Amino acid sequence: MAPSSASSNLVVFCSLILSAVAAVVKYDFNISWVTAQPDGSSRPTIGINGAWPIPQITANVGDRVIINAVNGLGNQTTSLHFHGLYMNGTPHMDGPVSVTQCTIPPGGSFVYDFNIDQPGTYWYHSHDSGQYPDGLRGALIVKDPDSPYKDQYDEELVLTLSDWYHDQMPPLISRFMSYANPTGAEPVPNSALMNETQNLDIKVEPGKTYMFRIINIGAFAAQYLWFEGHTMKIVEVDGIYTEAAKADMIYLTAAQRYSVLITTKDDASSNFAIVGSMDQDLFDVIPPNLNPNVTGWLVYSDSAPRPTPAFVEAFEPFDDFTLVPYDKLPLFADPDYSIKLDVKMDNLGDGANYAWFNNVTYVRPKVNTLYTALTSGKLATNPAVYGEHTNPFVLEKDQIVEIVLNNMDPGKHPFHLHGHAFQTVSRSEEEAGIYAYNETFPEYPMRRDTVMVRPNGNMVLRFKADNPGIWLFHCHIEWHVASGLVATLVERPLDLQNTLSLAGSPYASPNSSALAIPNSHIEACTKQDISIAGNAAGNQ
Numbered sequence: 001m002a003p004s005s006a007s008s009n010l011v012v013f014c015s016l017i018l019s020a021v022a023a024v025v026k027y028d029f030n031i032s033w034v035t036a037q038p039d040g041s042s043r044p045t046i047g048i049n050g051a052w053p054i055p056q057i058t059a060n061v062g063d064r065v066i067i068n069a070v071n072g073l074g075n076q077t078t079s080l081h082f083h084g085l086y087m088n089g090t091p092h093m094d095g096p097v098s099v100t101q102c103t104i105p106p107g108g109s110f111v112y113d114f115n116i117d118q119p120g121t122y123w124y125h126s127h128d129s130g131q132y133p134d135g136l137r138g139a140l141i142v143k144d145p146d147s148p149y150k151d152q153y154d155e156e157l158v159l160t161l162s163d164w165y166h167d168q169m170p171p172l173i174s175r176f177m178s179y180a181n182p183t184g185a186e187p188v189p190n191s192a193l194m195n196e197t198q199n200l201d202i203k204v205e206p207g208k209t210y211m212f213r214i215i216n217i218g219a220f221a222a223q224y225l226w227f228e229g230h231t232m233k234i235v236e237v238d239g240i241y242t243e244a245a246k247a248d249m250i251y252l253t254a255a256q257r258y259s260v261l262i263t264t265k266d267d268a269s270s271n272f273a274i275v276g277s278m279d280q281d282l283f284d285v286i287p288p289n290l291n292p293n294v295t296g297w298l299v300y301s302d303s304a305p306r307p308t309p310a311f312v313e314a315f316e317p318f319d320d321f322t323l324v325p326y327d328k329l330p331l332f333a334d335p336d337y338s339i340k341l342d343v344k345m346d347n348l349g350d351g352a353n354y355a356w357f358n359n360v361t362y363v364r365p366k367v368n369t370l371y372t373a374l375t376s377g378k379l380a381t382n383p384a385v386y387g388e389h390t391n392p393f394v395l396e397k398d399q400i401v402e403i404v405l406n407n408m409d410p411g412k413h414p415f416h417l418h419g420h421a422f423q424t425v426s427r428s429e430e431e432a433g434i435y436a437y438n439e440t441f442p443e444y445p446m447r448r449d450t451v452m453v454r455p456n457g458n459m460v461l462r463f464k465a466d467n468p469g470i471w472l473f474h475c476h477i478e479w480h481v482a483s484g485l486v487a488t489l490v491e492r493p494l495d496l497q498n499t500l501s502l503a504g505s506p507y508a509s510p511n512s513s514a515l516a517i518p519n520s521h522i523e524a525c526t527k528q529d530i531s532i533a534g535n536a537a538g539n540q
Helices: 169-176 369-375 377-381 478-482 493-499 519-526
Strands: 010-014 017-021 024-036 043-048 057-060 064-071 081-083 109-115 120-125 137-143 155-164 191-194 200-203 209-216 223-227 232-237 240-247 250-252 257-263 272-278 293-299 337-347 353-357 392-395 400-407 413-417 422-427 450-453 458-464 469-475 486-491
Touching: 024 057, 057 064, 109 519, 120 209, 120 257, 137 155, 137 209, 155 272, 169 478, 191 272, 191 293, 209 250, 250 257, 337 392, 369 377, 369 469, 369 486, 369 493, 377 493, 422 450, 450 458, 469 478
Parallel strands: 024 064, 057 137, 155 209, 200 293, 337 400, 392 486
Antiparallel strands: 010 017, 024 043, 064 109, 081 120, 120 137, 155 191, 209 257, 223 250, 223 272, 232 240, 232 257, 272 293, 337 353, 400 458, 413 450, 413 469, 422 458, 469 486
């Protein structure tokens, strides 16, 4: 569905000065079931407005985006999260269930309303009960008229990579979390997709430069990606412009994004394969009939054959740790607050497999964490009110926060931080063990919002606490979210009480200019008998 816009380029005259006014971009989304068969196997899929793949959200820097979401699924709740957007000033629009909102019940409606002040390549997806791999996932693109690379390409193209399951997520999660799966073997996808299909044609013209916005919207599988006969020039990762870097192959974990420039050949007589290959190191058992690859083509000529991809002896992707941000933001100073998170996966008393940080597995609170922060008064700075099993850490204004992540698991994990992009100041090799506090940090560390820690390795991240909100830090393998590999960063809760208000309730902010949380958000809770006040257990 195309967006309706208050104006695509609204111009007003004021004091004889011509000034552009940002647009209001509106989408009406009816989230409902459709039938899809992207790899030939038909199954129920979550679409929007009767179609799948779901629509791309497109805006310009400075635009206001309003999404009127209706849950037409009938048998499931839902939500929308806008991955990579910092939601500055509107943290209640972030979307994770039991964190910033209640689930949208069947038949319910919900308004997302936020301004976008950051350019780049993002995506949106459900953040409720492991739902998005059933189809509720799509690209979100923020165009930038001031991009440092705007004069270096002729056209933009969006390319998504994903994994696909023939079974729906509720039964898959049930089997994954069962005592019958004590090793925690994650379900292996049935296939890989490219733009939610296979055998994709991308028509190109000779002698042009294209900017490909590449997004891994998968649930589990990282993918290697390469364009045969063409070199990529990386110019953005996760919404952060980088100094240009050449690459023949890149590696995208679930939730990562790249923008790359590709210049086509002058000769239009041949077509070239685009190959995505799922990282099979992530799979405990590789099914004998699994095809880990998905192939598309740069099509110069419709009459020329689509070549079979050449065999690759070894995967040698570009190392994203070596990227330098275009703005050359220096390494943040020594941290004011260091958070050590040890990653483990094992069984608990019920025999099922779980994941945890610091021996705590995440459990949803009875009251949304944001609403606990808004209704707890001065106690909002006490992590205890958010519940031990939300893994809460309370951050103060403008602290330099360091996360030291020790992966005590033999698997790869892509970790994502809501509300921020972090500096990746250290990342070990495999089997390096816990962080030894003896690394030399880069002068201008790579920034992004999703990064992979290697098996039995470690990494160190830094960011500045300059965005009040409730922000999750979690593994973006959806199976590991289900098993509890989640922590909660409660950033400046007293500032939240002064800027957000549960208006019309006994818990309204004393600040009359505080932004009111919309009625649709409150109704989503009250219609399901979910309290909007109190600590994690629902106690006043």
